[in-house]
Amino acid sequence: MIERSMIREMCDAFGPPGFEGPVTDVVRSYLKDFNIRTDHMHNLYIAHPGNQGNRPVIQLDAHLDEVGFMVQSIRANGTIAIVPMGGWVTSSVPSQLFLIQTRTGERIRAIIASKPPHFKTALEKQNDQVHLEDLVLDVGACSREDVVNLMGIAPGDPVAPQVVSSIDPSTGVIFGKAFDNRLGCVAIMEIMRRLKSEQLPVDVVAALAAQEEIGMRGATVTSQVVKPDFALVFEGSPADDLYFDEHTRQCALKQGVQIRHFDASYVSHRGFIDFAQSLADGSNIRTQHAVRRGGSTNAGKISLTGKAVPCLVLGIPSRFIHTHHNFAALEDLEACVSLAVEVLKKFDPEVICNG
CATH class of the missing domain: 3.40.630.10 (Zn peptidases)
Structure with missing residues (x-):
């Protein structure tokens, strides 16, 4: 077994x-x-x-x-631009949890930012499409300085999904x-x-x-x-x-x-x-x-x-x-x-x- x-x-x-x-x-x-x-x-x-x-x-x-991402740049508001490594199902990415691995080996949790409907224009709601190049990671920071100086995140850092797997003992189905x-x-x-x-x-x-x-x-x-x-x-x-x-x-x-x-x-x-x-x-x-x-x-x-x-x-x-x-x-x-x-x-x- x-x-x-x-x-x-x-x-x-x-x-x-x-x-x-x-x-x-x-x-x-x-x-x-x-x-x-x-x-x-x-x-x-x-x-x-x-x-x-x-x-x-x-x-x-x-x-x-x-499949993952790589940090490309860090913006003034603390969000993080990323580049895909591998072929993602684009529509599945927003609001998901990721881990960013820094050069020291620390892993920092991040969320792919997703704009709430309250802030979308009528046109944005009508054409609700996701483009990978528009997605950014949010680590809960309020400035670029916090991301760089407090968290140690830098361009080139790898990004991968954060998921904990399990196996259902009754069905034998693996999740992860x-x-x-x-x-x-x-x-x-x-x-x-x-x-x-x-x-x-x-x-x-x-x-x-x-x-x-x-x-x-x-x-x-x-x-x-x-x-x-x-x-x-x-x-x-x-x-x-x-x-x-x-x-x-x-x-x-x-x-x-x-x-x-x-x-x-x-x-x-x-x-x-x-x-x-x-x-x-x-x-x-x-x-x-x-x-x-x-x-x-x-x-x-x-x-x-x-x-x-x-x-x-x-x-x-x-x-x-x-x-x-x-x-x-x-x-x-x-x-x-x-x-x-x-x-x-x-x-x-x-x-x-x-x-």
Whole structure:
């Protein structure tokens, strides 16, 4: 069973692009028995202890970062202009709680300012649209001097949502933030723990990547370091079960792990998908399949490494990603972990590539 504390701590950790250090601290605390390496981007590399160095290399990928903001400037009235890091659902941002991390490591709570209807003109009420470039943070200060001198906030400070996660014991539904992609990271952490003493037919290197939300930058580096022959990419995938019927939806809570065939950055390897699906069928692991019109994962970068890398993209359905508050199901996370474990224990490059 996946430790619930590991899920909560990973999702609650502060970690917008370029500031993933607190997330990597959680990873290290739960994988103390593994040799973990890092680089200057905060990418983490975790090798399976049974690796031999002369077999096909399988990279396990998930990204550490979450969507956030960065402080751009501080105005005379004490409000703080910000720049987005990642693709926010703009309409969901006003009035939400955030944390600003200063250079000393202190975190200061802030609210995205939202003008009350009492002060809006008739035209503003009629055209009630939200533009990210117009949003400012309010830390409760009355002047720029208070923000700078008393709170120590400065341009370049990172900003991330303030949310405390929980897991409903009766439904198995997880509530929290940053399911894209802390749930993918949790999946990899659990996979490495379950396979620690297994004799695998391949070498396995987990690479938890930074800065995915601003252009898959971390995976550009990790794939060059690992030089994989194949890759399993894990993602907190946007659930669509609230918007489409059962025949049209492709990512529903409590319907199993999602296998992705196509998105804006990646065309799947059909042999890899067929191999995984056959193992899922044999082990009664529920799956659902997605052909996406948009979106992307680190597979977009990893698949183009070297002479090309066949990738299998596995998603954990997550409602309302790129906002403060998400829902996901423990059983879908478990299905993702279980399928990946089966794939790695029975990995057969010949069947995948020639089947």
